[in-house]
Amino acid sequence: MRWSYRIGQVAGTDIKVHVTFILLLAWLGFREYGVGGGAAALEITLFVLALFACVTLHEFGHILMARRFGVRTPDVLLLPIGGVARLERIPEEPRQELLIAIAGPVVTLLIAAALYAALRLAGSPASLATFNVESGPFAARLMAVNIWLLGFNLIPAFPMDGGRVLRALLATRVGLVRATRAAALVGQVLAVGMGLVGLSSQGSPMLILIAFFVFIGAATEASAVETRAAAQGVNVAQMMVTQFRTLPVYATLAQAVDLLLAGEQREFPVVDNLGRTEGLLTRDNLIRGLRERGPESTVAESMTSPAPTISPSTPFQEGLERLRASGLPALPVVDAAGGLVGLLTMENISELLLVRRAVAR
Numbered sequence: 516m517r518w519s520y521r522i523g524q525v526a527g528t529d530i531k532v533h534v535t536f537i538l539l540l541a542w543l544g545f546r547e548y549g550v551g552g553g554a555a556a557l558e559i560t561l562f563v564l565a566l567f568a569c570v571t572l573h574e575f576g577h578i579l580m581a582r583r584f585g586v587r588t589p590d591v592l593l594l595p596i597g598g599v600a601r602l603e604r605i606p607e608e609p610r611q612e613l614l615i616a617i618a619g620p621v622v623t624l625l626i627a628a629a630l631y632a633a634l635r636l637a638g639s640p641a642s643l644a645t646f647n648v649e650s651g652p653f654a655a656r657l658m659a660v661n662i663w664l665l666g667f668n669l670i671p672a673f674p675m676d677g678g679r680v681l682r683a684l685l686a687t688r689v690g691l692v693r694a695t696r697a698a699a700l701v702g703q704v705l706a707v708g709m710g711l712v713g714l715s716s717q718g719s720p721m722l723i724l725i726a727f728f729v730f731i732g733a734a735t736e737a738s739a740v741e742t743r744a745a746a747q748g749v750n751v752a753q754m755m756v757t758q759f760r761t762l763p764v765y766a767t768l769a770q771a772v773d774l775l776l777a778g779e780q781r782e783f784p785v786v787d788n789l790g791r792t793e794g795l796l797t798r799d800n801l802i803r804g805l806r807e808r809g810p811e812s813t814v815a816e817s818m819t820s821p822a823p824t825i826s827p828s829t830p831f832q833e834g835l836e837r838l839r840a841s842g843l844p845a846l847p848v849v850d851a852a853g854g855l856v857g858l859l860t861m862e863n864i865s866e867l868l869l870v871r872r873a874v875a876r
């Protein structure tokens with residue numbers, strides 16, 4: 516997600532904070548400063564940081580359980596509504612996903628129980644109804660907020676754990692893609708409901724913010740799973756453009772401009788006399804070359820060279836990752852004999868995925 520910053524790393528997992536979490540901290544600090552001065556502002560800041568530590572422990576419940584099933588977690592993102600551990604993949608077994616989803620809430624329950632035990636030892640009353648988030652000792656408020664978090668996480672909507680539990684339960688019957696679609700729909704209906712309550716007279720900006728994240732979370736999850744399903748068992752050869760134009764190394768930029776204007780193609784493989792790929796002329800290369808060297812200079816002077824190439828038999832998912840990592844809008848596809856057979860472009864991939872997803876429905 517954009518606007519997130521890495522603050523540390525634990526056991527191979529990057530811990531990232533979304534800017535809205537920092538804004539929340541700043542907003543609460545300023546608000547308390549206005550009411551109770553510096554001490555109150557410090558107190559609320561420490562409270563939110565303690566809460567943030569509880570949320571991180573919750574996420575590590577998921578992460579460590581996932582690791583037991585061989586699923587790594589590159590990063591965990593902390594949002595005002597909680598944390599999102601980005602698992603490398605969803606385990607194939609719905610039972611494993613269920614256990615991973617439930618491990619976080621179990622950690623939160625354990626934290627609340629430990630705080631409760633400590634408070635009882637210190638002489639607090641036994642009734643849970645006497646604890647609230649607004650007043651009372653620090654540990655009592657932290658416990659109350661953990662119980663609130665527990666309930667919130669069990670709401671059956673992405674990106675909350677309840678959404679994953681719902682999907683895992685559905686997936687045992689209807690498969691991952693249909694289960695995700697159903698769980699995402701439940702999440703979005705809930706988000707719209709929350710948003711409407713948030714906008715009403717009893718509402719709060721916080722609720723609207725939560726509804727926003729739930730809605731986006733559901734859509735993101737559904738689209739990621741459908742893309743993965745559509746690309747299953749597909750290789751680069753099936754996703755590449757096969758009708759395209761090339762430029763000889765000695766062509767001028769003026770000739771490249773003619774080709775660019777003649778059709779839809781934006782990136783041109785540049786080949787030598789034997790048809791071997793020497794580089795790739797992107798639209799950015801072309802524009803920069805025109806400005807710096809003029810229309811009579813050759814494409815060889817302006818192209819990206821050597822351009823990374825890819826084999827047609829590469830699994831599509833890997834091809835997509837290599838295309839993204841290259842930072843280029845396209846990669847030439849070259850077969851084992853060194854012949855240029857296609858062009859893998861972002862634009863073509865998104866169109867083909869749309870078609871495959873439509874057909875899969």
Ligand code: ZN
Binds near residue numbers: 573668
């Ligand atoms: Zn969780």
